[in-house]
Every structure is written in C-alpha cells, then in structure tokens.
Amino acid sequence: MEKTIRSDLEIAQQTTLRPISEIAKQVGLTDADYDTYGKYKAKLADGLAERLATKADGKLILVTAINPTAAGEGKSTVTVGLGQALHRLNHKAMICLREPSLGPTMGLKGGACGGGYSQVLPMEEINLHFTGDMHAITSAHNTISALLDNHLHQGNDLRIDPRRITWKRVLDLNDRALRNITIGLGGAAHGIPRQDGFDITVASEIMAVLCLADSIADLEERISRIVVAYSYEQQPITVKDIQASGAATLLLKEAFRPNLVQTVEGTPALIHGGPFANIAHGCNSLIATRTALKLSDYVVTEAGFGADLGAEKFFNIKSRIGDLHPDAVVLVATVRALKMHGGVAKNQLAEENLSALVEGLALLEKHVETMDLFGVPAVVALNRFSSDTDIERQTVLEWCRERKIRVAESEVFSQGGAGGETLVEQVFEAIEEDSQFTPLYPADLPLTQKIERIAKRVYGAAGVHFEEKALRELERCTEQGLGHLPICMAKTPFSLTDDPSKYGRVEGFTITVREIRPAIGAGFIVALTGNVLTMPGLPKTPAANTMGISEDGTIFGLS
C-alpha cells in the first residue's frame, strides 16, 4: 500500500493532466460548445443544455451516505471513484459535483475534491477560485444588499422596515465575527443604522437559485421574486422591487455556465454550484446534471450530508423541479462510521468491535428502506479504510446479503477506478431493476403534512411538534399561494433526530420545527429544526496558517 502514503495534494501534483479540449472532445463537444479557462478547466457555452434537449438522457446515479460522523465516509471520493470505474470499463460516464467553498478550505478541510486516487483536478484551482462562480455569487448577492441599503438611504420610497430586512450579506469565508453586526453607523452621510450579518456565500439564496434555474431567463425570474425585506405595512419587498434583478443576473451570466474538468484518471466531470445542505438543497446545479445526462450514458452525482437530508432533497426538490429520474442510488458506509453509530467513541475506532458494528448497521438499514420509499434501487458501498479488519468487512457484507441488500466494497481511494469495478457491477444490477422513482409527497399536500411525512417516513420520527411561530409562518405561506412548494428541511446531519448527539437508528422521537423561511426564488420552504449556523467560524489552528507556495512554485497546505 505504498501508494496511499502520498497525500491528496501530492497525488494531484504528480498526475499528468490532459488538455481540457481532449476531455471535451471525449464527451462529444465541439470547440463552439465551451471556452477554456486555463489549460485544464472549461466553461460550457450558454444555452448548451437547451441545444442538447432532444437527445436521450443517460442513467442517473445518486451517491449518498449514512449520517456523517467525525470518522469520515468519503462520499465525494466514492462518487469520483465510481465515475472512474465506469470510464475505465469503457462506458461513457460523467461525474457531477459541487464546487468547494473557500471557507472550509481555509478552515478545517483544506480542500474538497475527493481524495487519494479518486480526485477531480486541478484540485489547487478547483479548491481556490476555480472559474470564479463563488465570487460572482458573492458579488450578485452583495450588489442586492448595497442597492437595498442605498434605497433606505435615498429616501426609502418603498417604506422598507429596517427591522425587517431578511437579506443579509455574504462572504466566501469562515468568519464568525461577521455573524452579528451593526451597519450604517457614523452619521447621516453613512447610511441608515441597522442590525445585519454575513452568511457564507454557499448559504445565499442566489446559490440555491443558480442551482435550480434552467435558463438565464429562469434565473432572472427566480432572482426577481426573492423576498429581501418587509415594508412597514408588512408587505414583502422583492429583488425586483429594488430594481436589482437585472444587475444580479448579469453578474451571474458566466457563473451559470457549468465547469468541465477531469479526474485523476481523465474521467470528465462537471463541477458547478454548491448550496448549503441544511437551509438549501445541497446538490450541484440542475443545469450541470441535465447537461451531463445528455452528454453521457451514466451520470454519477452526490448530495450533501447523509441520505435523510441529501437524498431526500435530491429526490423531493431537485428531481421534482428538474424533472429528473434517478435510476440508482449508492449508499456509502464505512466500518468506522457504522461503529460510531453503534456507540464507539472516535478514539476507539481502531479496535475491532462487532457488536457496535451490527448496532450501527440498523441505521444503514433505515436508509435502505428510505430509498425503497422513493422507488429507487439502492446499492450499499462499503468504503474501505486501512484500519478495517477482515472480519468487520465480512460482517457488513454478509449482513447485507442476508437481507438481499446489494453491496460492494469500494477501494477507490487507494486504487482509483479499479477499486470501484465491483461497485459498478452492483450499480448495473440496480439500474436493470428499473427505478420507479416518485417523490415522497405530491405538490398539493398541505405544508405541515409534507413536513410530517418527511419526519415520519425518512427520519423515522413518531411525530412533529410545530412551534407557534413556525405554524403561523406556514399559514402565511399557504395564504400567499406558496403551499405547493416543496419543503427544505434544515436539520442536524449527524442524527436522524434533531439532536446531533443521538447516533444510530433512533426511534420514537419528535422533530421540533422552530422556524420557517420561505425561499421563493429557489422555490422551496425552509423548515428549521434548530439553530443553523449560516456563517461558520475558524478553528483554533486554521488550515490557512500552513498554506503557501514554495520557492519552486509548488503549492502546499491543501488537501
């Protein structure tokens, strides 16, 4: 296993990349279909998805996971590895991923491009500014903010109530000191004083909108209806009302074009968009997924967090809005994470513990059942770590086989696509089974019932408690004609419940809905079950402290 000793960054830097034009040609694109951004990145042309509309779609494979733990599951790594395995077996395959955010890169993670021999490249560029999409979203969002505060300052014709402005500002950084601020201080020349705050850019509704729009016109339409504030008469004030939709759309013109890159093994990948997985739906852009379906026979994509949040939203929000038909779902689990869900502490994961492992498997079973509810055939991918014992691995595999659950081991981290070939076999079996995908609830189900259905069927809750304020807001949404929108649950990813400390397959619990935030531009109603931090903080020793460029030009400190 000498290979695995190399760091992600070393593997990335030692890979010889092919010119992006070759990758584009491989998926049937002509020169007019894209623009290169440097040698190894390209942006697809405006309207390419529309031009390809009459082509048949490839098969859509979603990679999701059990609830994440501090042990790490490797969902992105499996997504990249599965795409590479398909490519290696001579199938026309593409990967669709989300764009990394600079905040976590500079904070804890140092990067988000998969790992080992299953990475998307050039990881240094993808992890840093990539093609500027995140910055364009920051600009568009803050232009709306500046126009809003300027409206207040210049006479406030719309009678915006400064106490009821819901549109915060954004930066693509982890910066806790900006969570709660006061602005407009310093006197009459410097704006109207009010409370405000910054979210991280990926939490912007602009990001969610970009990821669900199907054309520039749709993008502008969605942006224009975003509610940014309420008037003194409690009437909603939209982006259109403050005359900011045109400029914001213009600022997003290039960002709306999906980005083409390649993996360590030259498999084509579209990396585009990356909304938060709590207050938003946590999937890459619809336009990238649609384009990939037209350009390839198999599209492998992922959704944020575990299956209870990521897959649920992929099915109920993205697939519904985008009219997608998922053909198979891969559920990533690891021995380590299963043991944590079975009660083992993080510092004892190296020890073999079969009873905890079996305990943790109950959570996996819950997620397999959930995939059944959506009618999408599932495959469990046991993502191998070097610390797993043979008997632990066999326990998982046999446990699955006894229950007729498709399962395959993944060794894509250490072996690249070759380590995902048995997973491909299982995925093909799942696809053969013919997905009967259908969302969990119809659009016309009342909003409270939509939330209850998700909580009961997906989380396994006994019921939902709506706090008074949330209930009132849901009624208001219904009155305003928003009752047909899907629900976007904001819940801790670490547990099926709304308590992050409750691991494993918990049952008989109640989900508490504390707050409702309509995201009218994106087209969903956010239901918050707890305090969601939309601006992360940096840790004691941030990854940024040890990043840099050495004298010979080599980048260090990313991972």
Place this chain on the structure above:
Amino acid sequence: MEKTIRSDLEIAQQTTLRPISEIAKQVGLTDADYDTYGKYKAKLADGLAERLATKADGKLILVTAINPTAAGEGKSTVTVGLGQALHRLNHKAMICLREPSLGPTMGLKGGACGGGYSQVLPMEEINLHFTGDMHAITSAHNTISALLDNHLHQGNDLRIDPRRITWKRVLDLNDRALRNITIGLGGAAHGIPRQDGFDITVASEIMAVLCLADSIADLEERISRIVVAYSYEQQPITVKDIQASGAATLLLKEAFRPNLVQTVEGTPALIHGGPFANIAHGCNSLIATRTALKLSDYVVTEAGFGADLGAEKFFNIKSRIGDLHPDAVVLVATVRALKMHGGVAKNQLAEENLSALVEGLALLEKHVETMDLFGVPAVVALNRFSSDTDIERQTVLEWCRERKIRVAESEVFSQGGAGGETLVEQVFEAIEEDSQFTPLYPADLPLTQKIERIAKRVYGAAGVHFEEKALRELERCTEQGLGHLPICMAKTPFSLTDDPSKYGRVEGFTITVREIRPAIGAGFIVALTGNVLTMPGLPKTPAANTMGISEDGTIFGLS
C-alpha cells in the same frame, strides 16, 4: 459623425474580436507563455517577466491629464487611442491599463474601458468579473481579516489591542452602509466585539502590493510585512505574525499574472491591477508594465486622476520602485474641462467662452512645468468633444504653440487610432528629445521635506502645515526605519490645493497634512490631506438599476 451616435456598448458588441491567441502571437508569445480565459482573454504565464528580463525595453509613454472635472477628460480613451494609432502605423505597441472596479461600474460609471472607437474589449467581461483578480484580492484581504479576528477569539496570544486594528475588511462594491460597523456581536460564541468597517477592494493594501511586487516571492515578502494592528504594548502586528501571508499569497497566485486583451482595433493591451489613486499610487501593475516593455517597442499607460497626483506618483513611486524610465508624457486636456477650470459652471459648458478657456490654460501650463521638473518631455493632447467650437480649439493650439509646448488634437473617441495619428507625431518628437527622467526627491530626504517638495513644486503650494498627530506619526515612521520610503499623497484630485472647490491654477495656498498611514507592504508612506472616502456610496439612481441581459442574450446598461 453618424458613427459617434452609437453607444460604447454598441460599438463593443458590433466589433469582431480576434482570438486572443492571435493577439498573443502578434506580440511574440508562444502557447506556453499564456493561458486563455475564454476566447478573448488570456493570463500570461508565471515568471514570464523574469524569462524576458534580458530583452531590451521599449519606450514608455505615460498618459496623464489636467485635474479632472465633472466635464470628463477621456484619459483612458486617449491612452487606448494612442496605442491604436501606433499599432495602425505599424509600430509594435502595447497598452497597459488598470482593471475596472465593480463598485463604480454598478454605481455611476457603468464601466471603465475607454470609450467610442478607443475601447478595450471584451468590455462586458472586463467591466464585470474579468479574470477574477479583484475577487482574489477581496478573498486574500478578508482571509487576513478572518484570521485576525479568529486570533482575537481564540485567546489572543499576540495581545492585539482590538481598539488598534488598522486592517479593515473589503468588498468590490460601493456600499456606504459598510463604512462604519460593529462586529463580533451576539455573545461569546461569535467573536470579540469591536469597531470595524469595509473599504472598496481597490483601496486594499493588497492591491497596492500586487501592483508593485516583481515576483511571487516579493509579493509574499511584501504581504508578510503589512501592519494590521498594534498590540496593547503598541508594537506593530504584521500579516506574518498572524500566520496569514502564505494563504494570502496562494490566493493571489493567478491574480498576479497580467491579463492580455485587445482593443477595438486589435491592439494588444495588458489590463492588470488597479489601486486607488489617493491612498495608493493609482497605476496598473509593475509586472504588466515591465512585461509590455519587453514585448513591444512602445508602451502606452496611464495613471489615476490628474498629473499632480497620478503622474507624480507614477514617477516618484512606481518608476522609482520598478526602475522604470518614462520616455514621454501625454497631458490630456479638453476645451470643456479647461473652461470649467476657468470658472464656467457645468451647465454652461456648451457656450463658447474664450476668456474662461484662457484662464483654464494656466492650469495646463502648471502641469507642463511639472513634467519638466521630472525631466520627461510632454505633449498636450487636446481631446475633442463635438461641442468644442473651432475658435476654442484654435485658441488652445495656438496658446501651446506660442509657448513651444507640443500639442496635438485627439479624435480617438470618434475615429479610433486614425484620430490619434497627429498625436503620435508629437509623441515621437518628445521621445526623440531623450527623457532625462529623475524622481523629484532622493530616498534619503527626510519625510517632511519630501512632502513639502511635492506640495511646493508639483501643486504650487506656498507651504505645508503638518497637524500635530501627523508630525508625530512621521517621526515614528522615521524612528522605525521607514524614512527612506517614498510619499503617497492622498489629496482631492479636483484641485491643485486640498480644497476640491478651488479650480484652476491656484497659488499661495497651504496644504494641510492631517494624518499619516504607513503602507509598509506596498512600500510607501500615505500622507492624507483631508478625509478620504475609501468606500464610495451609490447615487440616487445607480447604474445597476438599468443593467441586464435581454431575451436574445444581449447585455445592456454598461457603458
């Protein structure tokens, strides 16, 4: 004059651009020397300037102007037009410009790429996100901020005094409500409460540093010594102290590479960097200018504001630090602006007024004298507007000829390069004269005397009044070994004096220096003569209100 009725944006959109690879080839670049960013933009390769170091330099022509007025002078337009004229006459010429900032684009100006038939293209992309340099600077700057506030929050080992943090945050927007803010509110989990504020990105010292560094290593070295705060013991805290220099440099890796584009007539242009012209030196990057000098026989570049600020800093700061030898200077004036400096109100500029014109010419004469002080041969470019009467134009031309001042009319706005051919003749005469360029003061002159020399010789002041606080800070700079640095004057551009309402050639006035800010990373000492607004506001009706993309994909609202 049917041509001139078309808007800047229409002209830009109706121009057929050549692939940027052709433009690159024209200046002798091979494929390895650049990366394309879309079809019409390229970034030069890392270290290209160093590889070209042994080549001889071309001639360096600086375009500056009389003090700007609300009437508009067209300095960028003349810069582009002169480059086009040289190119048209089959000379190897390149243009070096600053990158536009989104703030003014969204606010008043709607763009900053020259005008009419003398524009750099693709103006829509250059005006919006271009190749992301401005966003990279925003990210690098705010990463330093986040690391600083995180240091405070995580125990403050460096004993940073939260009342003495000099490093504000930045955004590339006009947003007055962010000038004065309080951050870190909301309780112990959300940082340390303190006063803060946002500047516009171009006012960041990171921007000034990027524009004066000659290599990535020098960039990191300069960033590392930037002072961001003082400790409780009043010791300076640098970017290096908070371990942020590596990450900030890494975030600027691509932004440090100059951007190649073309003009309406296919003349190659490098557009790179764009620091404020008040608290910074207001010129495009040194690395772009140096590279252009190696790649062409004539480089036409500009500096911000009028000659009293822009040219002075170009000579005393940029040329000194970068060891440049300016060969000629073009002083742009217009009949309209001269009349304003002669006392005519803006709404009466359409009327012929010869006595006011002659009055205004005294200001032009002052700037010509100043160029003489630096030993650089000057040419006056009378930039024509359609409202100018023949007798007004003749008055200016004759006035110059009587004083043996080289002068030529410029019609580059309406005619492109063809309208700049007589200007080329005069510029060639100036170059023939052999510039005896030398900075106005030696490095070892005491700081107060440097300021006095600029005020007396360049502005024509009778003297300088240093406020107590400024004097103390200058002494502190000298004690800290910073006495050898050049001065960067922050003064109103509208007047030779520090009072923006005093037009024309004022004499016998006193300049008041109120505050001193050492910019140790950039390598100059900023002397502020008044309140400088480092975060502009939006006007009553911002340009952004009427921008957008039409149904057929055409952009509107930029200019």
